[in-house]
Amino acid sequence: MSETVLAVERLTKHFVETVALDEVTLALRAHEVLGLVGENGSGKSTLLKILGGVVRPDSGRILVRGQAVQFSGVADAIASGIGMVYQEQSLVPNITVAENILLGQEGSAVRWGWYNWKQLRQQASIALHQLGLDIDPMARTESLSFAERQMVEIAKVLFLENRRHVAPIILLDEPTSVLESKEIDTLFGQIRRLREVGSVVFVSHRLGEVLDVSDRIYVLRNGRCVGEREAKQSRHDDLYEMMIGRSPGQSYYHEESRLPFDEGRPVLSLDGLSARKRYSDVSFEIHAGEVLALTGLIGSGCESVCRTIFGAEPFERGLMRLEGVKISPGSPADAVAMGIGYVPAERRIEGVVGGMNVAANMILADPGVAARRGLLDFRRWRTLVAGWIERLRIKPASPRADVTALSGGNQQKVVLAKWLLRSNLKVLLLDHPARGLDVGAKTEVYALIRRLAQQGLAVLLLADSIDEAIGLSHSVVVMRDGLVSGRFSASPGRKPLEAEIIKCMT
Amino acid sequence: MAARLQSLGATGARFLSDQAPLLALLGIVIGLTIATPSFLSARNLVVVGTEASVLLVAAVGQTFVILLGSIDLSTEGVMATSSMVVALLVANDRTHLSLGAAGILLTVAVGGGFGLVNGTVHAVGRIPSFMVTLGTWYVGIGIATVLFAGQTPVIQSALTTGLAQTRVLGVPPLVFIAAVSAAIGIVLLNWTRFGRYILTIGGNEQLAQLAGVPVTRYKILAFSLAGAMNALAGILATAEIGNGSVTVGTGMVFATIASVVVGGTPLTGGRGGIWNTVIGVLILTSIADGMILAGTGPQIQQSVQGAVVVIAVAASSWALRKRLRVVK
Numbered sequence: 001m002s003e004t005v006l007a008v009e010r011l012t013k014h015f016v017e018t019v020a021l022d023e024v025t026l027a028l029r030a031h032e033v034l035g036l037v038g039e040n041g042s043g044k045s046t047l048l049k050i051l052g053g054v055v056r057p058d059s060g061r062i063l064v065r066g067q068a069v070q071f072s073g074v075a076d077a078i079a080s081g082i083g084m085v086y087q088e089q090s091l092v093p094n095i096t097v098a099e100n101i102l103l104g105q106e107g108s109a110v111r112w113g114w115y116n117w118k119q120l121r122q123q124a125s126i127a128l129h130q131l132g133l134d135i136d137p138m139a140r141t142e143s144l145s146f147a148e149r150q151m152v153e154i155a156k157v158l159f160l161e162n163r164r165h166v167a168p169i170i171l172l173d174e175p176t177s178v179l180e181s182k183e184i185d186t187l188f189g190q191i192r193r194l195r196e197v198g199s200v201v202f203v204s205h206r207l208g209e210v211l212d213v214s215d216r217i218y219v220l221r222n223g224r225c226v227g228e229r230e231a232k233q234s235r236h237d238d239l240y241e242m243m244i245g246r247s248p249g250q251s252y253y254h255e256e257s258r259l260p261f262d263e264g265r266p267v268l269s270l271d272g273l274s275a276r277k278r279y280s281d282v283s284f285e286i287h288a289g290e291v292l293a294l295t296g297l298i299g300s301g302c303e304s305v306c307r308t309i310f311g312a313e314p315f316e317r318g319l320m321r322l323e324g325v326k327i328s329p330g331s332p333a334d335a336v337a338m339g340i341g342y343v344p345a346e347r348r349i350e351g352v353v354g355g356m357n358v359a360a361n362m363i364l365a366d367p368g369v370a371a372r373r374g375l376l377d378f379r380r381w382r383t384l385v386a387g388w389i390e391r392l393r394i395k396p397a398s399p400r401a402d403v404t405a406l407s408g409g410n411q412q413k414v415v416l417a418k419w420l421l422r423s424n425l426k427v428l429l430l431d432h433p434a435r436g437l438d439v440g441a442k443t444e445v446y447a448l449i450r451r452l453a454q455q456g457l458a459v460l461l462l463a464d465s466i467d468e469a470i471g472l473s474h475s476v477v478v479m480r481d482g483l484v485s486g487r488f489s490a491s492p493g494r495k496p497l498e499a500e501i502i503k504c505m506t
Numbered sequence: 507m508a509a510r511l512q513s514l515g516a517t518g519a520r521f522l523s524d525q526a527p528l529l530a531l532l533g534i535v536i537g538l539t540i541a542t543p544s545f546l547s548a549r550n551l552v553v554v555g556t557e558a559s560v561l562l563v564a565a566v567g568q569t570f571v572i573l574l575g576s577i578d579l580s581t582e583g584v585m586a587t588s589s590m591v592v593a594l595l596v597a598n599d600r601t602h603l604s605l606g607a608a609g610i611l612l613t614v615a616v617g618g619g620f621g622l623v624n625g626t627v628h629a630v631g632r633i634p635s636f637m638v639t640l641g642t643w644y645v646g647i648g649i650a651t652v653l654f655a656g657q658t659p660v661i662q663s664a665l666t667t668g669l670a671q672t673r674v675l676g677v678p679p680l681v682f683i684a685a686v687s688a689a690i691g692i693v694l695l696n697w698t699r700f701g702r703y704i705l706t707i708g709g710n711e712q713l714a715q716l717a718g719v720p721v722t723r724y725k726i727l728a729f730s731l732a733g734a735m736n737a738l739a740g741i742l743a744t745a746e747i748g749n750g751s752v753t754v755g756t757g758m759v760f761a762t763i764a765s766v767v768v769g770g771t772p773l774t775g776g777r778g779g780i781w782n783t784v785i786g787v788l789i790l791t792s793i794a795d796g797m798i799l800a801g802t803g804p805q806i807q808q809s810v811q812g813a814v815v816v817i818a819v820a821a822s823s824w825a826l827r828k829r830l831r832v833v834k
Contacts (some may be wrong), residue, residue, distance in 0.1 A: 074716070091718070094709035094776040099702060104718035106699070113699045 002030045004066075005199050006051070006082070006169055011060030013046055014224075015441075019045040023060070023222040030167060033191055033200045035214030035231065037207060037243055039467065040338055041221070043223040044203050048171050051201070052084030053077030064169075081166040081198075083157030086173055091149055091156075098124035098137035102158045106162060125160040128152075130197065131190045146298065147183035150175065156189060161198065168198035171407070176209055180297065188213045206498075207239050214244035219243055238268050259454055261289035261474055266324075267458035268309070268340075268427045273318035278304040281318070286427070286458040291449065293461045293469035293490075296479035297505055305479070306429050310342040311335035321424065336365055339426035340420030343433050345462070352367050352403045354409050359385040359399035365418045388417040392448065409441020416448055427458045435464050446472060466498050478504040527770045527785045527821070534789060538796040545799060552677055556670065558791040559684035560743045561761050566691040567621075567735030568762040569783045570728045573695075573708045575775030576628065576635035579733045581762055583646020584620045585740030585755025588613045590653035592741045593750025596663035599791055606665050614737045620646065621733020625726035635729075641760070650752045670745040680742045687735065691780035696747065708775030746808040748749075764811065765790050768818040790814070 006028040013021040020379070021043045028034050038044045049055040051062065053071035062069050064080045071077045077084070091100045098117075101124045102109060109119040117138075124137035133151050141149065154170070161168030176184050193215050194200050204210050210217055211231055219227040219242045227242045265284040274280040279301030288290045296302040307313045309320065311329030320327050322338055329335035332342070352361050362385050363370050370381035385399045392413045394406070403414055412433060419425055433449065434442045449472060453459050461470035470490055471475050478486035478501055486504030488496035538545040566582055571578040594601050595609030605612065624642055628635045661667055669680050695701035703724045706714045715721050736755075743754045763773075769786025771778025793814060797807045 075718075090713055092706050092709040092713050095702065095706050099706070103706065103714070110699050115697050115699065115702060117697075 002032070004028065005030050005064070005167065007061075008047070008051070009061040009063070011047070011050065011057050011062070013043075013050065013055065013057050018362070019223050021050075021057070024220070024223070024225045026218050026225055026228070028169065028199050028201060028214075030197050030199060032216060033195050033202055033214045035217040036201060036203045036220065037208035037210050037217060037239065038220035039243055042220040042243070044220050045173060046223075047220070048084065048173050048201065048203055051077070051082060052171055053082070054084070063271070065166075073470065078160055081161055082131055082169045083161050084171040084173065085150070085157055085175060091152060093140075093142035095141060096138050097135060097141055097152055100158050101127055103156075105160060105373070107163070117378075123159070124155075124272055127155040127162065130158055130162075131155055131193055133190075136373070147179055147186070150179070150187070151190060154194070155254040158194070158197075168194075169201070170194055170198060171201045172204075173203050176204055176206065177353050184209065206502075207236055207243070208499075211236060211239070254340070258450060258474070259289060261287045261453070262456075263287055267322065268460070269312060269319075269321045270305070270309075271319040273305065273308065273315050273320060275304065275308060275313065275315040277482075278313070279479065283318075284477050284484070284487075286460055288456045289453050290475065291453050291459040291461055291473045293463050293473035293476045294479065295466065295469045295476060295501065295505070296485075297461055299481075300479040300505070302479045303431070303480040304464060306342075306431060306460060309335070309427070309460070310340060310429055336422075339422070339424040340429065341365070341422065341425050341427065342429045343415050343419070343431060345432040345435055352415060354402075354404040356403060358389070358394065358403055358406070358414055361403045361414050362388060362399075362417050362421060366422045369421050369423070373485050384421065388421065392417055408443065409444055412441070412445055413448065416452075418447075420452070425457065427460065428452060429460045429462075431462045433461070433462050434468065457481050466501050470495050470498065470501070476501060481504055508595040519526065524770075527782060527789065527818075529770045530818075531785050531789050531792070534792050534796070535599065538792060538799075542796060542799040545796060550675070550795065550799070554791055554795045555681045556678055556746070557795065559678075559680045560739050560746070561758070561765060561791065562684040562787045563687050563742060564739035564755075564758055565762045565765040565783045565787050566687050566780055567732030567739075569691065569766050569771060569778070569780055570695075570701075570704055571732045572763070572766050572771055572773060572780065573704050573775050574725060574728055575708050575711070575773075576725070576729075577763070577773065578621075578624065578729065578736075579636065579639040579759050580620060580624055580646060580733070581643040581739075582734050582755035583643035583650075584617050584733055584736035585616050585646075585758060586650035586752045586781065587653070588617050588737035589618070589754040590650045590659070590664065590750040590752065591616050592744055593652060593659040596638070596661060596666045598659045598661050598663070598750075600659040601655060604663065606663060609663075610741055611668065613741055614734050614812050617737020617740070618730050618734035620736070621730040622726065624733060625729025628797035629722040629725035645754065654750065654752050661748050661750070667739070667745050667748050669742055671748070680745065683738070683742065687738070688780055688784050688791065691783075693777050700724065700727060705776060708777075710776075729751050760811075761787070761790060764815045769798045769817060770822065772822070 004027045008024060008026050010023045010025055010029045011021055012023055024047060036044045036047065046055060050057050053074045053076050064082065069080050092103070098120045102120060106120070109116050109123055121137045122324060128135055129138060131151060131154060133150065133155065135144065135148055141152065144152065157170055175187060179187060191200055191202065202210065202214055211234065214231045217229050217231055217234060217239065217385050218225055220238060221243060229239065265288040267288050269285040271283050273282045282305055284292065294305065304313060308315050311331045311334045327338055329338060330338070353364065359381065363381065367376065370376055370384055372380065382399065389399065394410050394413050403411060406414065419428060430449065434445050449459060461469065461473055463472065473490050476488040476490050476496060477484055486501065488501065490496060544550055568578055568581065592609060592613040595603050595605045595612055597604040603609070620642060624635070624639050627633055628638045669683070670678050672679065674682065703714070703719055706719060707721055707724060711721060740754055744750060747754070765786035766783050767773060767786070768789055769778065769782035771782050777799060790811060794811065797810060
């Protein structure tokens with residue numbers, strides 16, 4: 001057995017009300033690809049963030065090559081030879097690939113402030129060649145495809161590690177989630193190359209992939225490490241059982257509080273909706289009380305459809321009906337007036353107005369609810385806001401708190417309250433409502449979505465993961481290249497398998 | 507085959523959109539040559555060249571600031587102060603100083619000082635560059651007015667006035683100064699850490715910071731450079747008229763920003779460069795000159811220049827137009 005390069009001992013991390021990691025112990029060996037699997041919220045992302053120096057643990061030890069370390073930032077992790085490749089991209093778009101790889105670490109490629117482009121190119125090429133990449137280091141980064149940029153990120157981490165002259169430890173956080181199958185093959189090729197020079201931790205919730213590329217696998221469930229297996233000796237189904245365990249994923253999504261919807265009452269229906277170059281012939285119905293998950297890869301058109309319903313993008317052909325009446329919202333303001341609400345993915349950018357307090361954010365969509373004869377009625381406003389703060393358990397429970405001071409989950413509740421305040425709300429579009437939230441907050445947001453549906457709203461969900469789409473919805477519509485490629489009913493007991501949905505996506 | 511044609515079409519479209527400012531300039535030059543035969547005459551080209559030079563020097567500095575995603579509105583103030591300072595430092599009829607070349611360099615340093623203040627207050631104090639430089643614009647005008655003290659200093663230094671009023675190879679020396687400024691700007695932007703980091707900061711400031719780029723330092727440097735270039739532009743404009751003047755930079759805030767933007771460097775930063783600004787300056791100057799040749803009144807000239815800027819920006823950002831795109 002080869003030496004252990006990274007050891008984690010009894011690592012624990014609490015978020016406000018939940019335990020994200022509970023005494024997790026594991027070891028990474030030299031020249032090994034370690035798979036880390038678990039459901040959403042099992043703690044695998046938290047673990048990775050701690051190893052990458054982004055989050056600090058509450059207790060426990062991390063040992064790098066036998067030395068105990070404490071990271072107070074990403075730079076510390078890099079100095080110890082641990083590099084993390086994030087899900088979100090972190091390359092500057094308007095400069096060359098070589099500049100991005102060497103950014104801030106140009107060394108001898110820049111002397112006395114002068115760029116030695118030849119050296120810059122050579123040094124970047126070394127990192128790119130290590131991964132067998134055929135990318136021009138002098139290309140503008142934004143001219144690369146998404147998958148290529150991800151490879152460049154790996155090359156960048158590799159370059160930083162090469163500088164330290166230690167075998168690199170590379171953490172990959174859900175690297176496959178936005179890649180297509182051919183790109184995934186390429187990525188796996190890279191990972192096997194990385195194993196030659198260092199060690200890799202590979203995080204995914206797709207078991208098949210993890211089995212494919214890893215040497216050894218740890219299974220996390222509810223913040224605990226529940227199993228360790230050699231990849232060669234484990235079977236998909238065993239791991240799956242370990243991952244789900246006795247407490248099924250349903251409670252995470254509050255499956256028990258899911259009610260059947262009223263099939264006789266379609267609220268929103270699309271009939272052959274088409275928009276040039278984005279999607280065509282999209283049809284589906286959402287009924288009162290129904291949560292419909294619309295899912296697909298980037299570029300599949302589902303985000304575009306969602307924005308069309310909200311009036312943010314035009315459509316050319318087809319019909320959109322709201323409670324049987326033909327509609328064609330020309331702007332988000334139109335859609336809001338018709339009773340369509342939108343919870344955007346970029347919460348901080350699009351969902352809340354920073355610098356304004358909770359009370360002001362809540363009545364943003366319709367100040368009329370707190371007004372009398374065209375003027376704000378402060379008493380009515382106060383009672384209204386206080387009521388929702390209590391009902392949604394928003395913390396801190398102060399209408400005057402600046403909304404940016406709230407945690408992500410509480411911000412999302414404010415955004416939801418903003419729409420719930422509208423008496424005429426019929427349709428709620430949720431664009432990745434739980435993105436970036438910690439486990440506890442996610443659970444609460446899911447419970448809230450359930451309650452909204454129970455009250456007779458039609459909910460369209462763009463889910464973060466297939467898991468979420470299946471767990472939270474009544475029905476799933478899958479899109480691929482602008483067309484609807486699959487429809488599934490997700491009733492309890494006969495939920496579609498993840499694999500079935502992926503098949504429709506790619 | 508169809509796919510190849512399509513990709514050829516896409517390459518062609520990108521070429522057209524990248525080179526749009528250059529093609530527009532060619533169109534304007536051809537149009538003006540046909541409409542007013544005197545446009546391409548040697549005498550007129552010297553006039554255009556001189557006009558373009560002062561603008562280009564200031565616009566090169568402005569380009570670095572705009573590439574950061576910031577803006578420098580202090581141009582007119584710095585030009586006014588530097589006009590008075592240079593007139594009083596070189597041989598003149600009000601002070602007994604006669605510092606010659608040293609006076610010119612000192613004046614450039616004063617401009618650099620203005621920029622240093624702009625950059626420091628903006629980057630360290632985290633105050634929008636728009637507000638900081640709006641303030642220093644008027645501070646500059648104020649200082650110039652105090653120095654003016656109701657008495658115009660007439661320059662007696664042949665070295666200074668010679669920058670505009672002599673001829674080397676048939677053109678005033680300031681044309682060479684402008685050309686060298688632009689060339690240095692291009693080298694700075696493409697071959698130095700300073701220039702590349704400015705582009706990087708303009709591309710994504712947060713990522714640059716996370717990668718360890720000393721963002722504050724490079725912002726201050728960019729503003730200082732812009733201040734020095736504004737002072738140089740002020741000196742050249744002063745050399746042209748032969749005396750210190752508070753109004754020497756009038757219209758330059760509009761002209762520099764317009765040249766940068768018309769050349770294809772967006773106000774959001776990160777894209778474009780000095781070469782774009784050279785073309786932007788030539789577009790604006792040729793249109794102005796063409797209208798003078800055609801006998802258009804000065805009021806209409808301003809309106810046309812304003813319209814050109816609006817049309818150019820609308821044309822270049824048309825493809826980015828979306829209902830939810832926030833534009834401020």
